Amino acid sequence: MALVFDCDVLVVGGGIVGLSTAYALTRRAPGTRVTVLEKEHAPARHQTGRNSGVIHSGLYYRPGSLKARYAVRGAAEMVKFCAEWGIPHEVTGKLVVATSREELPRLHALVQRGRENGIPVRELGPAQITEYEPRVRGIAAIQVGTTGICDYGAVAARLAEASGARILYGAEAVAVDRRAWGVAVRTADGRIVRARVLVNCAGLHCDEVARLAGDDPGMRIVPFRGEYYELADPSLVRGLVYPVPDPAFPFLGVHLTRGIDGGVHVGPNAVPALAREGYGWSVVRPRELVGTLAWPGSWAIAREHWRYGAGELRRSLSKRAFTEAVRRMLPVVEESGLRPAAAGVRAQAVLRDGTLVDDFLIREAPRTVHVLNAPSPAATASLPIGRDIAARALAHL
Template sequence: MGNAGGAGRVDCDVLVIGGGIVGLSTAHALAQLAPGTRVVVLEKESGPARHQTGRNSGVIHSGIYYKPGSLKARFAVRGAAEMVKFCAEHGIDHEVTGKLIVATGRDELPRLHALVQRGRENGIPVRELGPAQISEYEPQVQGLAAIHVGTTGIVDYGQVARQLAESSGAEIVYGGAVDLISRRPSGIAVRTTAGLVVRARVLVNCAGLQCDRVARLTGDDPGMRIVPFRGEYYDLARPDLVRGLVYPVPDPAFPFLGVHLTRGIGGGVHVGPNAVPALAREGYGWGVVRPRDVADELAWPGSWRMARRHWRYGAGEIHRSLSKRAFTEAVRRLLPAVSAADLAPAGSGVRAQAVLRDGTLVDDFLIKEGPRAVHVLNAPSPAATASLPIGREIARRALASLRAA
């Protein structure tokens, strides 16, 4: 199934760039929808799921946050049920835990009520709770009101990605980044830094943090740029303080959910993430700076427009990143018993956030097509939850392009 990159040439029907959960779900869907299709997946790292897929909080999202009718809403609701079924079929550890979304200030109550309505429109079971009922679920959590969402769960998405890779039957080549793409009437040729050349009839770009660059290598204008946001986590030293998943009421102006508490599949509790601008697309700490990535961000007009519009929010997130005390205070709004000593630094992740030229943070999944190419240009959370239906959608588009070619 997998192999290390090396000089040579491979021919295939569909070439998928990116071995995260969306790319691997696409390869898996191609095998189901069109058995016999020759599929190659190129992944620049030495194994799958090394970036967004393997560095998130492991939540199977219900779909309650997303605008009814949007791709996110449709795919998350369907994807959550399919993910649970997939994990059960393949013996992957998972649990449907449910979660609380808790309002801690009066200004959050209208937004909490709006989430109840949105959940019902999306067909999600939602129970409204008062302060006393919150403690039935989470004795240490305090709030003015909350909602319980029963279909939320937890899983290790790295395990899911590895199973998808195995089930896809695709040839997966690790260890070489794409550095040249040549589009011709007969197909697309791709070269990697390991010296491998792959000729394909159709290309699928699932490159995540590098997806806009891959689109431009093909000659297509993505109309957006990836602006990376790092999410930093802590581990809770007293995991018994939290039984399940506890979230704040999100601000609908931003595609981030705020600092939350997530009991993982291994029993530990993650606290986070925040959302701070990263100085590299794969910058998992303040010390990682890549001048090319920073230059790309500064050259994109949308970055400046976004910064002007949201600088107050960004300044607060940076403050919580640099000050453990400030981060702790954000957590204490939900869980008053927490102290700074209870929080131990954990790994971080980077979100590949698409930003349009006018500074808009793209909220929905964004998939664009060009000649012989399908580009997945925005697939942050809940993409892992929704990966099975997203993979089918991308695969259908790739197969349509294949037929047209």
């Protein structure tokens, strides 16, 4: 008796990467039946809808890496996609500002990296900084013209509609049965969905979905919460202002981002979250916390980076400390001028030895594609990433 499939490709996860994959599948292979399972009741409820909305240029990433290739290509495609579909966006450019002489070698290294990635970079002195941002102070900076902003929640919603995929909301994957013929996924509400190929784009839960499928991902998601404030007086900043990042960490530091709505977000810091969707200190899920603490890589991170972590924790618990970090670039800001804003959680893949996976990590198994690390600039680069994942999924068909 012939097997009956509900779809050809089943995508777990309705964030921007999962929806870009669905969009790419139906364009690359018209007629392919695609279903997306999303445990929330709307798309983009977690990482996609809780980031700073920046269209990254690709400045920071190692030449030749997936991040660099995807970001440079993805930034141009995202601007074009937003323009075609009438999604609010703007190519604003940004400044990366050095506030001490110790940061100058790292700033110069960024100039070189940007040029290797084909990104136009202009070097600025103190007087030129104030031409772009009158209230920002620094001893040197670089100006990157291809950085922009958009509404990624609106992008995700448009991808969902334009893909033509069947999207099941409120459908959390809780069991996966993979056989030679394909896969069957059971959702929390008892539905069974049968597909020829499974694509795991579950973000904060991608390692759990991999294990449900019977695969050892070789990593764990360790969630880091990014906490934001917003400027009470958004006129203090014209555009996007970043500090010089520390290359030892995959975080960019506290920065100033004028969003598409005109408000200016300040942040994020990076502190361990006590749940995978732990958007505040009060959100604790014991099973998830025990899983994080049981992973040897978590302790390796703590041993190696405890000083950095202590600083982030201090800025989380003390608004005054957070304000001090901001005042390095924006001296006029006062503690009273910062208002709490919604936090986000980053799904950071960590290897057993404590290595923070810095690039995209995509692994394949029989009839399965697992996206196990999709860090920033995943939203920027979601269109080319989606095509890559779609090509891999179609190859399994």
